[in-house]
Amino acid sequence: QVQLVESGGGLVQAGDSLRLSCAASGRTISSYAMGWFRQPPGKEREFVAAISWSVTRTYYADSVKDRFTISRDNAKNTVYLQMSSLKPEDTAVYYCAARSAGSYYTPKDYNYWGQGTQVTVSS
Helix, strand or coil: CCEEEEECCEEEECCCCEEEEEEEECCCCCCCEEEEEEECCCCCCEEEEEECCCCCCEEECCCCCCCEEEEEECCCCEEEEEECCCCHHHCEEEEEEEECCCCCCCHHHCCEECCCEEEEEEC
């Protein structure tokens, strides 16, 4: 079992930056691909970014490309999401997830999820 705990969310203004962290426990995440998803108010959960277990590949939703950066530190068992140039439409609960196989983009292919952290961007 892998337990994931997100942190770093908060209330920011448009244009600000924020870094989310996802700390894993229970077992190492070095063999898992990791992803960030978000769920805006009243909407379904959507893909934000993912990173391969080997750190060689990253994937981004078009809406966050060039603004968000996903990274991981396997030695610290932690994944990060650096968010810059935040927009009000980035407001959502952000979730970290771990995946052993399947699509990077599909929530159902992820095996473990954190409880989420709220990010609110005011205009």
